[in-house]
């Protein structure tokens with residue numbers, strides 16, 4: 001049964017990761033072979049080192065507990081796998097003093113993870129911190145956040161209960177519970193179980209053991225559907241994201257080519273070129289890095305908190321831009337899988353059906369969202385690509401902008417003054 005569980009858990013995880021890869025590859029190809037050193041340093045700083053989490057120290061420290069604790073405690077999974085496959089009990093117990101240290105450290109970390117997730121739960125559901133209760137987080141997103149908090153609480157509790165019962169069974173010298181491990185936390189909860197008979201203790205210990213490993217596989221496979229995918233994707237995203245100053249906007253290659261052709265700096269080789277799309281109306285027009293960013297977003301809302309448009313009551317929320325991009329990518333990916341690899345038009349697109357022009361035009365392009373994001377995710381780049389589509393493909397820019405652009409075109413001045421009058425106007 002255990003081996004079947006492991007095979008099923010891993011097979012499902014591989015299937016989910018293949019789906020994820022397929023979805024991200026729906027975006028356009030970007031060259032990420034440059035600046036290898038800078039990319040690596042950024043990944044080590046932001047993903048491994050949690051470099052920007054300390055900006056909000058309390059949340060940063062709690063997140064560090066959960067991050068370090070959760071990763072290190074999962075070393076324990078290796079022992080559980082060996083025990084499960086070979087029907088041993090505490091296979092690493094032969095390490096003696098070092099094993100005592102490991103189990104002791106795992107228990108302390110499990111306690112810190114519990115403190116972290118319980119505090120996160122209180123901040124979200126009792127204190128109701130405003131960024132966790134914006135419109136885009138209502139419903140499934142809020143449920144997802146809470147499911148993960150419950151799952152972490154349950155898994156850490158099962159780990160401590162398992163050890164508490166093991167500790168008691170070791171004292172009673174029940175086979176195969178040989179005296180191994182140190183239990184600095186669970187020995188304090190063991191009195192809760194001390195009155196139980198040995199068979200009941202074994203049953204609780206085994207149930208907690210199975211529950212812990214089943215929980216880990218369930219968690220692993222739930223990731224694909226959850227914002228918690230960031231625990232895996234923070235690393236590739238911080239490596240593959242473009243290396244450039246935060247507010248810098250890219251030139252569209254399709255526009256650059258058109259301009260070069262007009263200026264005669266490149267030759268039209270007469271080859272049939274596919275009609276370029278200017279900007280993005282759907283996820284297929286976004287880059288793979290932008291789609292990876294959407295999957296990496298933790299929905300923490302720090303970007304929305306800092307966004308001047310959101311602060312002044314506009315419809316725009318940069319977090320929603322990332323959430324919508326991910327939802328649409330999932331939808332398109334499912335559509336393609338259902339129709340044997342071919343996308344069936346569904347009369348929907350990212351622009352309009354998910355993200356409205358009103359949201360897009362509310363952006364001031366200040367890049368405060370990028371600065372605030374712990375992973376330096378860039379909602380601004382998606383906003384700009386979609387605006388470009390509205391302007392260049394739909395010619396549907398707001399009237400005030402059209403007027404300004406015409407004036408720049410005619411007089412090189414957004415206010416429409418003739419160049420010869422600039423100084424005069426300024427003096428007046």
Ligand code: SF4
Nearest residue numbers: 307363364366367369
């Ligand atoms: S760049 Fe746009 S979305 Fe980002 S913080 Fe500024 S106004 Fe908000």
Ligand code: SF4
Nearest residue numbers: 297298300301303373
């Ligand atoms: S884009 Fe960054 S700051 Fe905004 S919600 Fe996602 S992870 Fe948080």
